[in-house]
Amino acid sequence: VILIANSLGKGITIYDVAKKANVSISTVSRVFNGNASVSKKTRKKVQKAIEELNYIPNALARGLVCQSSKTIGLVVSDLSNPFFTNVIDGIESILSEKGFSALLCDTHYSFEKEIRYISQMLEKRVDGIIIFDTNSRDVDLINRVKNIIPIVSVQSNFKGVDSINTTDDIGAYEAVDYLIKLGHKKIAFLVYDNARLAVMNRLKGYVSAHRANGIPINRSYIINPTDDSSSKNATIGGYCMANELFDRHPEVTAIFAYNDAIAVGACLAANERGLKIPDDINIVGFDDIEMASLINPKLTTVAQPLFDMGKNAAELILKKLREGKESTTQIILLPTSLVIRESTKQLQA
Amino acid sequence: VILIANSLGKGITIYDVAKKANVSISTVSRVFNGNASVSKKTRKKVQKAIEELNYIPNALARGLVCQSSKTIGLVVSDLSNPFFTNVIDGIESILSEKGFSALLCDTHYSFEKEIRYISQMLEKRVDGIIIFDTNSRDVDLINRVKNIIPIVSVQSNFKGVDSINTTDDIGAYEAVDYLIKLGHKKIAFLVYDNARLAVMNRLKGYVSAHRANGIPINRSYIINPTDDSSSKNATIGGYCMANELFDRHPEVTAIFAYNDAIAVGACLAANERGLKIPDDINIVGFDDIEMASLINPKLTTVAQPLFDMGKNAAELILKKLREGKESTTQIILLPTSLVIRESTKQLQA
DNA sequence: GTGAAAGCGCTAACAC
DNA sequence: GTGTTAGCGCTTTCAC
Numbered sequence: 001v002i003l004i005a006n007s008l009g010k011g012i013t014i015y016d017v018a019k020k021a022n023v024s025i026s027t028v029s030r031v032f033n034g035n036a037s038v039s040k041k042t043r044k045k046v047q048k049a050i051e052e053l054n055y056i057p058n059a060l061a062r063g064l065v066c067q068s069s070k071t072i073g074l075v076v077s078d079l080s081n082p083f084f085t086n087v088i089d090g091i092e093s094i095l096s097e098k099g100f101s102a103l104l105c106d107t108h109y110s111f112e113k114e115i116r117y118i119s120q121m122l123e124k125r126v127d128g129i130i131i132f133d134t135n136s137r138d139v140d141l142i143n144r145v146k147n148i149i150p151i152v153s154v155q156s157n158f159k160g161v162d163s164i165n166t167t168d169d170i171g172a173y174e175a176v177d178y179l180i181k182l183g184h185k186k187i188a189f190l191v192y193d194n195a196r197l198a199v200m201n202r203l204k205g206y207v208s209a210h211r212a213n214g215i216p217i218n219r220s221y222i223i224n225p226t227d228d229s230s231s232k233n234a235t236i237g238g239y240c241m242a243n244e245l246f247d248r249h250p251e252v253t254a255i256f257a258y259n260d261a262i263a264v265g266a267c268l269a270a271n272e273r274g275l276k277i278p279d280d281i282n283i284v285g286f287d288d289i290e291m292a293s294l295i296n297p298k299l300t301t302v303a304q305p306l307f308d309m310g311k312n313a314a315e316l317i318l319k320k321l322r323e324g325k326e327s328t329t330q331i332i333l334l335p336t337s338l339v340i341r342e343s344t345k346q347l348q349a
Numbered sequence: 350v351i352l353i354a355n356s357l358g359k360g361i362t363i364y365d366v367a368k369k370a371n372v373s374i375s376t377v378s379r380v381f382n383g384n385a386s387v388s389k390k391t392r393k394k395v396q397k398a399i400e401e402l403n404y405i406p407n408a409l410a411r412g413l414v415c416q417s418s419k420t421i422g423l424v425v426s427d428l429s430n431p432f433f434t435n436v437i438d439g440i441e442s443i444l445s446e447k448g449f450s451a452l453l454c455d456t457h458y459s460f461e462k463e464i465r466y467i468s469q470m471l472e473k474r475v476d477g478i479i480i481f482d483t484n485s486r487d488v489d490l491i492n493r494v495k496n497i498i499p500i501v502s503v504q505s506n507f508k509g510v511d512s513i514n515t516t517d518d519i520g521a522y523e524a525v526d527y528l529i530k531l532g533h534k535k536i537a538f539l540v541y542d543n544a545r546l547a548v549m550n551r552l553k554g555y556v557s558a559h560r561a562n563g564i565p566i567n568r569s570y571i572i573n574p575t576d577d578s579s580s581k582n583a584t585i586g587g588y589c590m591a592n593e594l595f596d597r598h599p600e601v602t603a604i605f606a607y608n609d610a611i612a613v614g615a616c617l618a619a620n621e622r623g624l625k626i627p628d629d630i631n632i633v634g635f636d637d638i639e640m641a642s643l644i645n646p647k648l649t650t651v652a653q654p655l656f657d658m659g660k661n662a663a664e665l666i667l668k669k670l671r672e673g674k675e676s677t678t679q680i681i682l683l684p685t686s687l688v689i690r691e692s693t694k695q696l697q698a
Numbered sequence: 699g700t701g702a703a704a705g706c707g708c709t710a711a712c713a714c
Numbered sequence: 715g716t717g718t719t720a721g722c723g724c725t726t727t728c729a730c
Contacts, residue, residue: 011723030699037700089455116445379709406708
């Protein structure tokens with residue numbers, strides 16, 4: 001009777017299980033945590049009680065006493081961009097394997113939301129944070145967090161912050177160099193204008209590929225999103241940037257997009273104007289999301305090991321958790337590779 | 350000295366703040382919770398101490414004693430489908446307004462993951478769960494959860510479970526009726542084959558529109574995903590289903606897709622084969638995601654109030670939380686509306 | 699191998 | 715208006 005009342009009321013606790021199994025609560029706790037020093041017989045007894053009562057351990061209480069919630073916070077800026085969901089899948093695969101769970105939030109590129117979500121995570125005592133898409137704006141925030149719990153950033157440029165990076169500069173160089181080798185000289189770059197490492201590096205690659213081939217750079221071919229379009233998702237941003245480009249610089253023969261989501265937007269804009277890809281305009285993306293090989297024509301792009309980036313990020317934060325304050329700062333650099341498909345071709349004279 | 354040691358070590362607690370401000374811990378707690386019965390002077394003192402110490406309240410401890418984590422679990426099946434992210438945005442908007450936060454997980458349509466994530470949420474003592482895309486497979490799981498915490502489903506058909514639905518049947522009817530009025534008689538339906546309410550209802554609309562217009566239904570025009578393609582995202586699924594359709598039934602002149610993500614996939618498949626939309630094939634989607642008005646040609650679709658569905662779901666779960674066991678089951682029905690764009694046109698004789 | 703007891707950080711009832 | 719105190723459900727010494 002008491003048990004029934006309990007199950008409808010405040011929830012089954014370790015005490016209920018202990019009473020039912022005729023043992024102490026410490027024994028129940030030991031069984032649940034797979035602790036060795038419990039006899040087979042008592043273990044069975046306890047497990048039976050646990051099942052019969054449908055006992056659900058209270059992670060709040062456990063987290064409180066263990067000083068660890070077994071949770072990692074994920075701060076992401078745009079869930080509608082497959083880049084993030086792919087990397088997140090990699091993170092999840094490692095976390096769940098190690099008994100951790102993820103606390104995911106989408107900041108929609110809003111700094112205010114970023115602060116709010118991170119505060120929430122700190123209050124919930126996440127054991128660590130993986131943050132995406134940080135830029136110089138975030139430096140104080142990041143440092144504040146770093147003093148409290150481990151933090152790992154994906155594609156960032158902070159002193160003293162561990163991060164997972166890719167060879168963005170090389171990737172961008174190869175993409176633009178490839179376009180130039182195809183005969184293109186007027187190549188636009190559709191890119192965000194914030195001070196993120198990946199942005200800087202891809203810009204660097206864009207510039208050095210021009211330089212290496214003796215092609216002058218026309219700064220007006222570098223298109224940034226308007227404030228308005230950047231608040232929406234990347235594809236819409238790409239669509240707007242491409243339209244701006246086509247209006248102002250019809251002479252351009254190739255587009256290098258900061259990422260595939262933007263490239264897809266550029267393709268849509270080209271389609272709409274009847275510009276044939278790759279006959280009238282070449283387009284190259286970055287990331288190699290699934291969509292890239294699905295659109296018509298299939299997109300030439302710089303592949304990043306998305307899932308692997310996530311796995312590495314998760315492994316890194318777990319490592320920092322293990323090592324504590326002694327852990328040294330680490331930057332993991334993963335390779336990119338040019339994937340040539342149908343959205344690029346030799347420029348006709 | 351003690352305070353410094355504390356701030357580097359185990360974290361600042363309410364005791365540290367109390368000591369620094371020369372008050373008791375209850376007073377600190379009162380200040381933090383905006384409790385009225387604190388004098389202006391002490392409040393100031395405490396707030397100063399809180400700021401100076403960088404105190405971060407411990408949500409674990411608070412949740413433990415309050416028996417509420419102020420968190421709602423969101424169980425979603427495919428974050429890469431904008432349908433979900435749009436609805437989630439609506440949910441978030443209400444939750445954050447009411448001081449709640451969301452615990453988000455992506456099951457990738459895997460039942461095993463669904464069980465695991467829900468168990469985690471239960472352990473973390475979320476106050477309620479909003480679940481998407483449930484089907485008959487889930488009935489036991491849902492009922493088990495329902496006995497523990499409030500649950501609200503988006504587009505579902507469970508007895509005794511509150512849910513947010515839309516007029517799927519009417520929406521589907523209007524879409525197909527519109528196609529028929531344009532002269533189409535051979536209309537395919539690309540749709541999932543699981544037993545979800547939305548699937549059933551859109552199927553019902555598809556059927557009754559045929560019947561109302563005296564058009565016989567060809568069952569082989571109803572295409573389901575293969576096991577293989579359904580594990581991937583909806584767009585890829587749509588791409589595959591459309592290819593299967595074009596191979597087997599080139600006589601079809603119009604496609605009604607279960608959702609826009611699938612419709613986009615169908616457009617890609619059509620493009621690839623050189624089938625012109627809407628000249629060679631008409632396509633209608635469902636949802637009205639941003640992409641729908643961005644692709645070329647712009648997609649005719651049945652709009653759902655995505656953001657609003659989320660807001661309603663959040664408000665409903667919060668209401669159930671307030672009302673407790675006395676709360677009666679509620680089903681909220683939101684309207685759909687046909688949005689005519691460029692992917693449909695009068696069939697040429 | 700098992701139990702008793704302390705305590706994680708907080709809220710809320712109860713004194714004063 | 716403020717302080718004291720008893721838990722919330724759990725893990726973890728420390729005895730035995």
